[in-house]
Amino acid sequence: MVHLARSRPIAVPPVETDKLIAELNALAAISDCPEPPPAVTRVVFSETDLRARDYLRSLYEAAGLEVRVDPIGNTFARWPGADPAAPAVGTGSHCDAIPHAGMYDGTVGVLGGLEAVRALKRAGFTPRRSIDVIMFTSEEPTRFGVGCTGSRAMSGAMAPTDLARLTDETGDDYDTVRQRAGFAGDLAGVALPAGAYHAFVELHIEQGPELEAANLPIGVVMAIAAPAQAEFVVTGEGGHAGAVLMPRRRDALSAAVEMIAAVERLALSSKSPDLVATVGRLAVHPGAVNSIPSRVGFSLDLRDIDGANRDAVLAAIEEETDAIASRRVVKVERRVLNADPPAACAEKIVDAVRRSAESLGLGYQQMISRAYHDSLFMARVAPMGMIFIPCRGGVSHRPDEYSSPEAIRAGVETLALTLAELAS
Amino acid sequence: MVHLARSRPIAVPPVETDKLIAELNALAAISDCPEPPPAVTRVVFSETDLRARDYLRSLYEAAGLEVRVDPIGNTFARWPGADPAAPAVGTGSHCDAIPHAGMYDGTVGVLGGLEAVRALKRAGFTPRRSIDVIMFTSEEPTRFGVGCTGSRAMSGAMAPTDLARLTDETGDDYDTVRQRAGFAGDLAGVALPAGAYHAFVELHIEQGPELEAANLPIGVVMAIAAPAQAEFVVTGEGGHAGAVLMPRRRDALSAAVEMIAAVERLALSSKSPDLVATVGRLAVHPGAVNSIPSRVGFSLDLRDIDGANRDAVLAAIEEETDAIASRRVVKVERRVLNADPPAACAEKIVDAVRRSAESLGLGYQQMISRAYHDSLFMARVAPMGMIFIPCRGGVSHRPDEYSSPEAIRAGVETLALTLAELAS
Structure with a gap:
C-alpha cells in the first residue's frame, strides 16, 4: 500500500479494464489498413489520423480533462492539480501506426494513461501537480522519414525550420501538410517552456520477448537505446x-x-x-x-x-x-x-515505478528499451521514465501484436500509482 | 533498284520523315509520365492508352486504311490489295510504354509501318496482297506481368481462358479491364485464322549497341532470343x-x-x-x-x-x-x-530485307534480337522477320532512348520496299 501525500492512500487503483479494451478496439477500427482490426494503418495527418484524434478528444472531454492542441497536433489532456502553478506530471504516447501494424503500440500509453487518470479520479485522489495525458504527433517515421517529430519539436531536439522542411513521398512539406490537416499557429510555439514538467512517464508494450520469457508483468526501463x-x-x-x-x-x-x-x-x-x-x-x-x-x-x-x-x-x-x-x-x-544519443531514465521515476509495482504485488525486472519512443526526447526537458508490459512473442509492428487485458491492467495500475506519487 | 512484280519499280520510297517525326512526337505527348516527352509512360487499357489509340485511328483513317479492332484491342489498319482473298502481309509493333520509358520503342514500328504504306501509296504502287499495319495490345508486361498478350492471343500461344485470368496489381482481371476499356467480343475471336498472313515483318529500334558501334543503318534479324x-x-x-x-x-x-x-x-x-x-x-x-x-x-x-x-x-x-x-x-x-522458345526468322523475309537494303545502298548486318517482340509470337502463325535500326548508345526503356530521323527514314524505306516485295 502506497501512502500518497495530501490524499488518502490507494491500495489498488480501480482500473476499468473492459472499458479500456473496448476503447482500444474502437481506436483500432479507425484504420486505413485493407485488412480488418487488429491490423491497423494510421499515418500522421491523414483523414484517419484526424478521426482518431476526434475520438480521443471525445474521451478526454467525457473524463473532464482540459484539452490543448499545439501547432503540430501534439495533444495535452490536463487534469488540473491543486497547485496549478507547479510543474506538471506528464504521461502518454502516440496513436499513429505504420502500414499493416498492430493495435497496441503507442495506444496502450495514450488510452492507458487516460484510464490511469480516470482510475485516480474514481479513487477520490486529488493531485497536487496537474497531470497531462499527452498524445504525441507522429512517433512513427512512416510519412516524413523521421520518427518522433512531435516530441523532437516539443523538446527542442528539432528546430521548427528543420521540421517545416521535412517532406513526404509526394514532396509536400510538413508545414503545409499539418496546416492542411487543420493545425495552425507558429511552429516556434511547439517547444515546451523550461521546467514545464516535473516528470514524464510513458506506458508501452515491450515490443520484445524478455518480459514474456521471464513471466513478469512489469518492466522498469532504465535507458532507451540509441x-x-x-x-x-x-x-x-x-x-x-x-x-x-x-x-x-x-x-x-x-x-x-x-x-x-x-x-x-x-x-x-x-x-x-x-x-x-x-x-x-x-x-x-x-x-x-x-x-x-x-x-x-x-x-x-x-x-x-x-x-x-x-x-x-x-x-x-x-x-x-x-x-x-x-x-x-x-x-x-x-x-x-x-x-540520437541514448537516454537514461531518471532515478526518481525508476524508484516510483518500482515502488508502485511492489505495492501492487507485481513482479518486475529492470531493462533496456531497444525500441524508439517519444520518451527519448522528453528526457531532454524532463526527468523521464518508462513502464513496459509484455506482448505475445515479443511481436510488434504486425497485426498479430498482442497484449492481454491482464497485462494492460497491470501496466495501468502501476502507471496510476506512479503518477499519483509523482504528482503528490 | 528493285523491280516489283505487277507494279512499276520504286527506286526510293518517298518517305516523309518530317511528318513521321511529328507524329512520333505527338504520340509521345500522350503519356502518364510526370516528366515531359521524350519521357513516356503508357500502360495498356489506361485512359492514356485509349487516347493514343484514338490518335492512331485518326491517322489510319486519313491514310484511307480500313480499321479493324479485335476483342482485346489489337488494331489492324488494312490497305486492301488487288487480290483481297490472298493471305495478307503484316507489319507493325506496339505503342504501350513501361513507366518512365522512351518514345521510340514500338512506336517506330507502328507509325513507321503506316508511313511505309503511305510512301508506297504516294509512289503509285498497287499491292497484290493486302497490307496490314498492326498495333499489338500490351507488348510490355507492366500491367499484367506477362508481355505480348496481344500477339500471344493472336497466335494461340496463350489460351483465351488463361488470358482472361491474368490480374493486375489491383487484382482486376484482364477480361474485366479490357471490357472496362471498351473492348468487347468473345476472347476466342482473337486467335488469327490459319494462313491469315503470308508474311509478317516488324521494324524496331535495336535496343542494343551493335548497329551504332558498327556504324550500320540496318540490322537484318535472324532470330529472337528466348x-x-x-x-x-x-x-x-x-x-x-x-x-x-x-x-x-x-x-x-x-x-x-x-x-x-x-x-x-x-x-x-x-x-x-x-x-x-x-x-x-x-x-x-x-x-x-x-x-x-x-x-x-x-x-x-x-x-x-x-x-x-x-x-x-x-x-x-x-x-x-x-x-x-x-x-x-x-x-x-x-x-x-x-x-518461350526462341524464334527463327523466315528466309524469304530475311532475303527480302537484305535485297531492300542493298537496293537502297544501305549497309546492314545480320544479327540476333536479344529483346522480346510481338514477332516472337507472330512467328508461330506466319513467316516472320524483323528490321532493326540503331538507337543512341544502345539505350532503351529510358527517356533518353533516341533514334535519329535519318535512322528512322532508312528503316522505313527498307520496310516499304520489303512490304512491296512481299505483297507483290
Whole structure:
C-alpha cells in the first residue's frame, strides 16, 4: 500500500479494464489498413489520423480533462492539480501506426494513461501537480522519414525550420501538410517552456520477448537505446533487360543488394550483441520487369545500447557501401536522418515505478528499451521514465501484436500509482 | 533498284520523315509520365492508352486504311490489295510504354509501318496482297506481368481462358479491364485464322549497341532470343526493427538480397555470354523504415539465344534460392510466367530485307534480337522477320532512348520496299 501525500492512500487503483479494451478496439477500427482490426494503418495527418484524434478528444472531454492542441497536433489532456502553478506530471504516447501494424503500440500509453487518470479520479485522489495525458504527433517515421517529430519539436531536439522542411513521398512539406490537416499557429510555439514538467512517464508494450520469457508483468526501463536512421540512394544505369549484356551493366539494384548484404554482415559481426540493423524500405526505379534498375533507394535503421558501437558500425557501413559503389561504377548518396544519443531514465521515476509495482504485488525486472519512443526526447526537458508490459512473442509492428487485458491492467495500475506519487 | 512484280519499280520510297517525326512526337505527348516527352509512360487499357489509340485511328483513317479492332484491342489498319482473298502481309509493333520509358520503342514500328504504306501509296504502287499495319495490345508486361498478350492471343500461344485470368496489381482481371476499356467480343475471336498472313515483318529500334558501334543503318534479324520471366515471393517473419536481435531474425529482404546476388553471380558465370538476368521489380512488405520485412516479392527476367542454357541457368537459380531459403528458414515461392522458345526468322523475309537494303545502298548486318517482340509470337502463325535500326548508345526503356530521323527514314524505306516485295 502506497501512502500518497495530501490524499488518502490507494491500495489498488480501480482500473476499468473492459472499458479500456473496448476503447482500444474502437481506436483500432479507425484504420486505413485493407485488412480488418487488429491490423491497423494510421499515418500522421491523414483523414484517419484526424478521426482518431476526434475520438480521443471525445474521451478526454467525457473524463473532464482540459484539452490543448499545439501547432503540430501534439495533444495535452490536463487534469488540473491543486497547485496549478507547479510543474506538471506528464504521461502518454502516440496513436499513429505504420502500414499493416498492430493495435497496441503507442495506444496502450495514450488510452492507458487516460484510464490511469480516470482510475485516480474514481479513487477520490486529488493531485497536487496537474497531470497531462499527452498524445504525441507522429512517433512513427512512416510519412516524413523521421520518427518522433512531435516530441523532437516539443523538446527542442528539432528546430521548427528543420521540421517545416521535412517532406513526404509526394514532396509536400510538413508545414503545409499539418496546416492542411487543420493545425495552425507558429511552429516556434511547439517547444515546451523550461521546467514545464516535473516528470514524464510513458506506458508501452515491450515490443520484445524478455518480459514474456521471464513471466513478469512489469518492466522498469532504465535507458532507451540509441537509434540512427539513414536513407541511401544508389544510381546506376538503366536499359532494356534483354539488350545490355551482363559485363556492361551498372545495375542499381545489384549494387544495392550487395550493400544490404554488407549491412547484415556488419551487424551480425558487431562486437555488441544488442546492435540491430534493418533495411525496411526499398524502392526500385523504374520498377519494370524488363528494365534494368537505374536507381534504388533504401532505408537503414541502426540501434544499439552502446552509442559508440552503433556509430562505429554506421561508419563501417558507409565505408563498405562506398567501396561497393566504386567497384560497380555506380553512385551512392547517403543522408543520416537522425543519430540520437541514448537516454537514461531518471532515478526518481525508476524508484516510483518500482515502488508502485511492489505495492501492487507485481513482479518486475529492470531493462533496456531497444525500441524508439517519444520518451527519448522528453528526457531532454524532463526527468523521464518508462513502464513496459509484455506482448505475445515479443511481436510488434504486425497485426498479430498482442497484449492481454491482464497485462494492460497491470501496466495501468502501476502507471496510476506512479503518477499519483509523482504528482503528490 | 528493285523491280516489283505487277507494279512499276520504286527506286526510293518517298518517305516523309518530317511528318513521321511529328507524329512520333505527338504520340509521345500522350503519356502518364510526370516528366515531359521524350519521357513516356503508357500502360495498356489506361485512359492514356485509349487516347493514343484514338490518335492512331485518326491517322489510319486519313491514310484511307480500313480499321479493324479485335476483342482485346489489337488494331489492324488494312490497305486492301488487288487480290483481297490472298493471305495478307503484316507489319507493325506496339505503342504501350513501361513507366518512365522512351518514345521510340514500338512506336517506330507502328507509325513507321503506316508511313511505309503511305510512301508506297504516294509512289503509285498497287499491292497484290493486302497490307496490314498492326498495333499489338500490351507488348510490355507492366500491367499484367506477362508481355505480348496481344500477339500471344493472336497466335494461340496463350489460351483465351488463361488470358482472361491474368490480374493486375489491383487484382482486376484482364477480361474485366479490357471490357472496362471498351473492348468487347468473345476472347476466342482473337486467335488469327490459319494462313491469315503470308508474311509478317516488324521494324524496331535495336535496343542494343551493335548497329551504332558498327556504324550500320540496318540490322537484318535472324532470330529472337528466348526469354523467361518469373515471380518470386519470399516470406520470413516481421517485427519491430528495434526489438528483435539479429540472430533471431528471419528477415525476408535479407534473404531476397542474397537470392538476387545469386542471380547475378549465376548469370555472370553462365557459359553463354549472351545470357542476361534482370531483377527489375522488388516490393517490400510492410515497407516501413522501422519494421523488419516479412515479405518480399521480386521479378526475374532471363534471356539467352541458347534456350537450353537459359533453362539450365533458371534451374540453377531455383536450386540456389531454395538453398538460401532453407538456410535462412524463410519460404520462397516461384511462379514461371513464361519461358518461350526462341524464334527463327523466315528466309524469304530475311532475303527480302537484305535485297531492300542493298537496293537502297544501305549497309546492314545480320544479327540476333536479344529483346522480346510481338514477332516472337507472330512467328508461330506466319513467316516472320524483323528490321532493326540503331538507337543512341544502345539505350532503351529510358527517356533518353533516341533514334535519329535519318535512322528512322532508312528503316522505313527498307520496310516499304520489303512490304512491296512481299505483297507483290
